[in-house]
Amino acid sequence: MRVGFCKRETAPASRRLRAAPERDDYRIVPCPSGMLVKGKTMSDDVALNLVPDQFHLDFLKYRKIRDPYFMPPYQVMVVDNEEVTHQITAAALQNLYFENQKVQLIHLYSMEDAKLYIDSNSEIVAVLLLDDAMENDEAGLKLVKYIREDLNNSMTRIILRTRQPGTAPDERLMVEYDINDFRLKTELASNNLVSMVLACLRNYRDINRINYFRNGLERAIKSTSILFGYDCLNLSEFLGDLVKRVANVNNASDMLVIRKRPSKDGRSGMDEYTVLLATGVLKALEGADAGQIERELEIDLSSVANIDQQLVVCEPGGKRTGCCFVGQHTPTVKNHEESYLYIVTGEINDISEKYINLFLRNLSLALDSYLMKQDADDALSEILKRVSGIVEVRDGETGNHVVRVSAISCLIAMQVGMEKHEMRDFRIASMMHDVGKIGVKDSVLLKPGRLTPEEFEHIKTHTLIGGRLFENARHPMARMAGAIAMYHHERWNGTGYPCGLAGEEIPVYARIVSIADVFDALTNDRVYKKAWPMHRAKSYLQEQSGEMFDPRLVSVFMENYSQILTICEKYQNT
Numbered sequence: 001m002r003v004g005f006c007k008r009e010t011a012p013a014s015r016r017l018r019a020a021p022e023r024d025d026y027r028i029v030p031c032p033s034g035m036l037v038k039g040k041t042m043s044d045d046v047a048l049n050l051v052p053d054q055f056h057l058d059f060l061k062y063r064k065i066r067d068p069y070f071m072p073p074y075q076v077m078v079v080d081n082e083e084v085t086h087q088i089t090a091a092a093l094q095n096l097y098f099e100n101q102k103v104q105l106i107h108l109y110s111m112e113d114a115k116l117y118i119d120s121n122s123e124i125v126a127v128l129l130l131d132d133a134m135e136n137d138e139a140g141l142k143l144v145k146y147i148r149e150d151l152n153n154s155m156t157r158i159i160l161r162t163r164q165p166g167t168a169p170d171e172r173l174m175v176e177y178d179i180n181d182f183r184l185k186t187e188l189a190s191n192n193l194v195s196m197v198l199a200c201l202r203n204y205r206d207i208n209r210i211n212y213f214r215n216g217l218e219r220a221i222k223s224t225s226i227l228f229g230y231d232c233l234n235l236s237e238f239l240g241d242l243v244k245r246v247a248n249v250n251n252a253s254d255m256l257v258i259r260k261r262p263s264k265d266g267r268s269g270m271d272e273y274t275v276l277l278a279t280g281v282l283k284a285l286e287g288a289d290a291g292q293i294e295r296e297l298e299i300d301l302s303s304v305a306n307i308d309q310q311l312v313v314c315e316p317g318g319k320r321t322g323c324c325f326v327g328q329h330t331p332t333v334k335n336h337e338e339s340y341l342y343i344v345t346g347e348i349n350d351i352s353e354k355y356i357n358l359f360l361r362n363l364s365l366a367l368d369s370y371l372m373k374q375d376a377d378d379a380l381s382e383i384l385k386r387v388s389g390i391v392e393v394r395d396g397e398t399g400n401h402v403v404r405v406s407a408i409s410c411l412i413a414m415q416v417g418m419e420k421h422e423m424r425d426f427r428i429a430s431m432m433h434d435v436g437k438i439g440v441k442d443s444v445l446l447k448p449g450r451l452t453p454e455e456f457e458h459i460k461t462h463t464l465i466g467g468r469l470f471e472n473a474r475h476p477m478a479r480m481a482g483a484i485a486m487y488h489h490e491r492w493n494g495t496g497y498p499c500g501l502a503g504e505e506i507p508v509y510a511r512i513v514s515i516a517d518v519f520d521a522l523t524n525d526r527v528y529k530k531a532w533p534m535h536r537a538k539s540y541l542q543e544q545s546g547e548m549f550d551p552r553l554v555s556v557f558m559e560n561y562s563q564i565l566t567i568c569e570k571y572q573n574t
Contacts, residue, residue, distance in 0.1 A: 074098055074201055075124055077106040079114045079143065080131040080161070085185060089129060092190040098201045111139040115146055122153045126204040127197055132162045144177045154178060155207055157200035161185050254280030258293065258301075258341040260328075273301055273341075282345065297343065299326070325356050329364035333371040340367065381428050391437045400571045401520055402431040407567045408516035415556045416512075425477035426509060432481040433488045433513050436466025448527050463489055463498045483507045488514045491548045503550075511550045515541065515557055518548075519564075524573060534565065 078089050086107050096103040106125070108114045111134055118125055128147070132140035140160055147153050159181045174182065180200065261272040273290040285293060290301055330339040342360050388402040409430040413423060437445060440462050444455045451459065466485025473479045487501060487510035494502030522537040532540075538561065545554040557564065 073101050073104045073124075074126045074204070075104045075106055075121070076127045076129065076197060076201075077108065077114070077118070077125050078129045079108045079111070079134070080129070081109050081134040082131070082163075085131070085161075089193065092193045093197060096194060096197065098198065099205065103197075103201070110134055111143045114143055118147060118151065118153075122147070122151050122156070125156050127200045128156050128158045129197075130158060130160050132160050141173070141177060144179060148178050155204060155211075157204050159183060159196065159200065254278070254282045254345050256282055256285060256293070256341075256343040258343065260339045260341060262337055271302075276340075297345075299343075301341070325353060325360075327357070327360040327364075329360075329367060331371050332368050333375055336371055336375075340364075377424060377428070381431070384428055384431050388431045388435060391434055400573050401524065402434075404520050404568060404571045405433065405513060405516045406430045407571065408520070408564050409512045411560055411563060411567070412512050412515065412553060412556050413509075415560060416508075416553070422476075422480075425480050429477050429481035429484055429509065430513050430516075432466070432470075433484050433517060434462065434466070435469060435481075436462035436464065436485055439465040446527055450528075460489070460497050463487070480509055484509050484513050486510070488517060490514070492550050493547050496548075506550075508550075511553055515549050515553055519557075520568070523568065534568075 076093065078086055080086060080089075086109075090105060090107070093103060093105060106117065108117060114130075130140050130143060134140065144158055144160070147156060147158070157180045158178070160179050161183050163185050173179070180203075181196065183196070255278070256275055257277045259274050259276050261274070263271055273293060275285050275288045275293065278284075278286040285296060288296075293299075294301055325342075325344040327342040327344075328339060329342070342363070344356055344360075385402060406427055410423060410427050413426055418426065437459075440459055444451065444458050447455065463486050467482050470478050470482025470485065473482055484507075486498070487506055490496035490499065490501045490506045490510060492503060492506070492511075494500055519537050519541060522532045522540065523534055525531045538558075541549065541554055541557060545551045
């Protein structure tokens with residue numbers, strides 16, 4: 001194979017959207033034998049040394065500002081085994097421009113050469129002027145079938161040409177092979193040929209636009225529909241999942257999510273800005289402050305932070321030439337004083353701007369929904385923590401026992417792959433493991449010495465009381481809390497209480513909490529004992545693996561022991 005090169009024609013300077021250096025723009029194209037691409041052919045070693053340094057893929061430096069229908073140069077492929085046909089066609093179309101771009105002619109002389117070229121250029125050949133008979137009488141139709149069926153290309157406009165009157169394919173073949181027109185070569189005088197090619201180019205352009213709009217709308221709808229199916233544990237993770245979707249709305253986009261927090265003293269103009277999340281080349285700005293953001297993006301945050309949404313166009317000559325889509329959202333959740341800025345950069349045009357706007361507006365609705373749920377979860381967690389604290393205070397604790405047990409349990413649950421929507425419920429439900437102690441006598445619960453057999457039987461009833469408190473519960477979290485309260489004293493070997501369940505019969509929630517509860521009880525003072533050293537409690541769990549505790553969960557506990565120590569230190573008793 002030889003390699004050809006062609007000089008790409010560009011629109012006049014007055015029509016360009018930004019200033020560009022005056023230099024030739026060469027593009028290497030494959031060149032099968034006998035193929036001429038509006039220029040010369042040359043050897044592989046020379047061609048491959050033409051590495052054009054003017055191709056800048058970094059949109060931060062060179063970016064079209066608003067180019068809603070960008071397409072590569074339109075190509076018209078002429079496939080005919082007669083040289084005179086190529087000459088006539090080239091003479092007629094040599095000065096043809098469409099959409100401010102010079103139409104590029106590709107000249108090929110056989111079906112095989114055409115197949116070889118279109119294999120790698122199927123998406124950019126706009127019009128095919130095809131001889132019906134080349135190597136044989138069926139070569140033209142075979143090439144059409146290959147393009148339509150094998151390459152699944154329905155975009156290229158195909159005009160079948162013949163020199164023999166009366167050889168036109170019948171109507172069935174025109175429909176079956178999706179041939180757009182059939183003409184005698186003698187009909188194609190200069191004006192007729194130009195008119196026909198222009199009509200086909202318009203059709204090709206319009207089909208591409210329709211597909212562009214359809215695909216963009218599909219991406220926007222799909223991305224928007226996913227927004228409300230979030231399954232996250234915290235705000236950063238929630239936003240992280242969502243900002244990835246913006247690339248589905250606008251190809252090759254990068255996005256920042258910036259938190260705007262009012263100044264602590266309420267002074268105007270002293271708001272705090274922090275990048276919570278960033279994607280793509282903007283990733284380096286994650287965690288940046290207002291000054292860094294403004295220097296990098298060349299925008300004034302104090303001015304753009306007071307708008308609903310807008311498109312900010314940067315002037316040529318700065319570090320960033322192009323546009324940023326800026327949107328702001330102030331959550332409707334009460335007591336939530338922070339607001340959020342969305343900044344999207346990339347190849348933004350009239351259509352994608354609408355899609356981005358739609359996406360960000362729905363993102364704001366999803367964010368409100370998420371924050372309201374988090375607010376409700378936090379309120380419920382606080383209430384249940386206080387309720388559990390009442391029990392713990394009766395038991396001589398400060399209430400941090402339930403916080404530590406919940407945190408350690410969640411860490412283990414996360415490591416064993418508990419679903420995130422369960423984790424939200426589990427975090428709260430695990431705090432309720434000893435809620436049944438509210439029905440235990442103070443004389444037994446607070447006894448500093450060893451319990452009698454009767455007293456021990458009485459204190460064991462706290463599991464049954466806890467289970468009954470959540471009996472017939474409808475909410476999944478309440479049912480989970482009931483299972484934990486009921487079964488967290490069951491043992492892996494079946495010797496626990498109240499039901500003597502063994503192994504996998506014990507709900508996994510209760511098996512996890514059992515490990516966290518025993519470890520925390522051993523390592524903290526109680527009215528009836530002094531705290532054990534951490535290493536002794538750790539050894540006890542290892543000894544009881546497969547006896548009292550699920551051995552798999554004990555292994556997970558040991559693998560994450562350093563994080564568990566951090567939790568214990570963070571939530572020490574006061």
